[in-house]
Amino acid sequence: MYYDAVVSGSERIVCVFSEEILEPGERVKISLRGEKIKCYVLRESSPKGEVFRVKERDGKSFLKEEHVKLAEWVSRRFGSPLGSVFDQFFPGGIDDYKTEMVVSQSPLLDFQKLPMSEFLKTRGEEVLKEMLKKGLVRIEKDFYLREPKPRQKRRVYLKRPLSGIMREPLTFKQKLVVEYLQFNDGVLLRELLEDLGISRSVIDSLIEKGIVEVIIQDVSPKRVISLRKKFEGRISRINLFFGPTGSGKTEALFDLVGEHSKKGVVLFLVPEVPILTHTLSRLKGIFPDLNIGIFHSYLSKARKNLEWYKAFEGKVDVLLGTRSAVFVPVNKLSLIIVDEEHDESFYQYTSPSYDAVAVARKISELFDVPLVLSSATPSLGSYKDAKEGKIKLFTFSRNCKSMSVEVIDMRKEEKIGSFALKTLNRIEETLENGRRVLVYVRRKGYWGRIQCESCGYVLKCRDCDVSLVYHKEKNALKCHQCGREYEVLETCPVCGGRLYGRIGGTEKVEKELQKFFPDKKVKRVDREVVEDIMEMEDYIDDLTAGEIDILVGTKMITKSFNVPEVGLVCVLDVDSLVFLPDFSASLRTFQLIVQALGRASRNEEGRAILQTYNPDESVIMRAVDEDIEGFYEEELERRRLLGYPPYKHLIHIALKTKDPSLGKRLLLTLKERLRNGEVLGPSEHWIFKLKGLYRYHLLIKTDTPEESVSEVSKLSRVLGLDTVVWVDPPSLEIPD
Known part of the structure; x- marks a missing residue:
């Protein structure tokens, strides 16, 4: 029989022949250029072009027809190679745990399935050949992972x-x-x-x-932790849980876990590993009898494959994971939960590109299982769908009083270093009351820019079109895009004038606070001191324990964690984010401020301060007031008028070249041939040069993203362009 199959890691579709019936999604191997190449079966076909004989097969599919449809949809929607999308269903190294099984095809045999080695040991190779010839048995591959043997409890x-x-x-x-x-x-x-x-x-x-x-001890101890209140609503197929931090959304999600884990497996997605660890601890405390699997990139290869296997076999009640867990072929899926659904971590920029939230929605449709999205600051698409009745909306409200937020106009206040005097006074009051302080700063380093006071020249990286950041601890200039370091200059290389620092970063703020509060423990957390996101847990623990009085950090300190000991949150640097040349700048700024201030809203005594030179900016005013609905309605109207998501789909196309003028010419040629959608650009990216390559980009606004992606892909091949395409990305940043 003939089948269409896609080659692993590529877009190539080949015709394969097998004397045995193959299943959709089944993995087979063919010989291509003298090598055994893995392919995924799509569907039965007729002979066409070069036909490849199947040399090896799994003997069954670990995927359902719905998974094949899902992979094809992801490939069409996001322009990702179909073979690479199929690869996402299996963890790396899974074939290291593959074993051949002899499967009975006759009720007269005294076994159903035996490992090949065991069959050969007891019956011999000749018996196997004879049984295969008569069709009494067949060979299939399975993943045989040894689970830990039960020991003393x-x-x-x-x-x-x-x-x-x-x-x-x-x-x-x-x-x-x-x-x-x-x-x-x-x-x-x-x-x-x-x-x-x-x-x-x-x-x-x-x-x-x-x-x-x-x-x-054999007997499981009784747990004292319980849900604060029961969720009494009835969910639909797609739902949005919307409400501020501390309003009970998480408890409602946990209640749904308890209910739906009785019907099948609950897939529970969170954006990052530290949130996963905390969620796991709480779930296990509330549901001690549930078998909870975890799936994320920090697991060892053996553990990751074991967790995948258990989910595939339906041996878990809950699979708790980050973005990649959305592709695990869970058996008997009963519910999908996406917590913090607005988070950009759910979008994968690297190939194969995809949006895990969009994929979760498609899985909900294909497998007909309910999906619950949850966030204090949901994505605009989810909010719009909920308001229009396309998905069911559940609104949660905070029981305690709203936090006290003070906006400080830095144009009018007395300043000491990076702080207004009023901010330092509030920090001092908080510390005297025995509470902790969080300070958000957008940039790393000591000075974000080194500039000449005479001619205005800014020191930049030779390989990247970005200003160098001064790090005082290393006494070095560093490019935060490519990582290259430079020696510190005493004078301007252009005119010999004096150089001075501008725009303080986390390192400067940390040093200032250590000077202002010498008897307090001040720590800094950013990507310069925390390479592994798991280390963030260490700082949270120290903050809770009183080992840290003031924690200074970048965006990572705004993520979802609960430290009731925090009495004050200071947001120092969001003005520059508001004015980024990016359609999503307002939304991202709003979400960041609300999430940052949310760290102070875990109790009635929470206070927050926001320093700004633009206090009248609508996004800042609405974020401070926690006027989420007001901002969303305003932002939706702006995007409707401009034709941006969620009213149109946005295709972002980038091209990197060594010649600074070539990229624009190539993208202009592409633009001239595009017929689908409204095309903007091409233009230089705001970080024009990165790692020695010049970057141009253009945008397509379209109602038919799959058609636009297909058109871009075909034209790029014809023109020989090595373009990178993202569909409905969270921002217009271009990853290196």
Whole structure:
């Protein structure tokens, strides 16, 4: 029989022949240029062109027909190679755990399925050949992963009160264990080690400190944590949970997990690993009897494959994961949850590009399972759909009083360094009351720009069209795009004038606060000091424990975490973000401010300060007032008039060249041949030069994104253009 199949990692469709019936989505191997190449079966076909004989097959498909439709849709919608999209369904290295199985085709045989090695050992190769010839058995490949054997039920308990433990000097992993046990005291030792990805030595060190104890105990202890209130609404197929931080959205999501895990597997997506770890701890505390799997990029290869296998077999009740988990072929899917659905982390810029929230919506449609999107600041598309009744809206309101937010007009206030005097006074008051302070700064480094006071020349990277950032600790100039470092100059290379620093970053703010409050513990967290996002948990623990009084950081400190000890949040630098030449600048600024201020809204005493030179900007005023609906209605009207998402789809096309003028000429040629949609550009990107390449881009506004993507793809091939395409991206940034 003949089938269409797509080659792994590519767009190439080939015709394959197999004497056995193949299933949609099944993985097969063919010989191409002397190599065995993996392909995915699409559908039955007729012979055409060069036909490739199947040399090897899985013997069954690990995907359903709906997964094949999903992959084809993702490929069409986002312009991603179909073979690369299919690759997303399987974790890397899964074939290392593949084994051949002998499957019975006759009710007269005394087995249903046996590993090949076991069959050959007991019956021999000749018997296998004879049975295959008569059709009594067939060979299929399966993933055989050994799950840990049950051992003595050793359970881990906190031995001392949490308040006393927090005063102990603990490592990051030790604190991770303590936080986990805060929600799951008495958890099985094996589960704890697996969930946190730590070794037994971490537990042994805590035992030595007298912080935890391990007890052999068969009976699962009763949990004291429960949901604050039950969710009594009835969800539709697609739903939006909309409400401010602390309004009970998470509790409602957990209630749905409890209900739908009885019917099948719940897929629970979060944007980043630190949020996943905290969500896992809470879920396990509330639902101790549920089998919760996790899936994210920081897992070891063996663990990632095991979690995938368990989800595929339906051996979990909940699969909790980040963006890539949306492609796991979960068995008996009953509900999809996307928490913080607005977060840009759900969009994958690298090939194959896709939006995990859009993919989740398509899965909900293809498999007919309900989807719940949740956010305090939802995407404009979700908000618009909810207001128009296309998806069901559930509105949550905060029970406690709104936080107190003070806007400081930096044009009028007395300033000391990066701060208004009034801001420093508020910080001092907060610290005197024994509470913590968060300070958001947009930029890293000490000075964001080094400029000549005589001629105005700005020091820039030789390979990138960006200003160099001065790092005082290293006494070096650094390009934050390519990472290249330069020696510090004393005078201007153009006129010999004096150089001075402008636009302070996190390092400068940290040094100033250490000077202003010498007896307080001030720490900084940005990508210069935190390479692994998991390290962020360490800083959160220190903040909770009082090991940090003031935490200075970039966007990562605005992410969803709960530290009730925070009494004040200061937002220092959002003005430059408002005026970025990007259609999404207002929305991203609004969401950032609301999310940042939300760190102060976990209790009635929360306060926040926003320093700005543009206090009358609508986006700032509405964010400070938490007027989410007012801002969204205003932003929707602006986008409707301009024809931007969610009223039109936006195709962003970029081209990188070594010749600064060639890129524009090539994109102009492409533009002249485009017939679908309204085309804007081409123009230089605001970061024109990056890593030695010059970047031009153009935009297409269209009602038919799949047609536009197909047209761009065909024309790019004809013209020989190496374009990169993103569909409905969160912003117009071009990743390096």
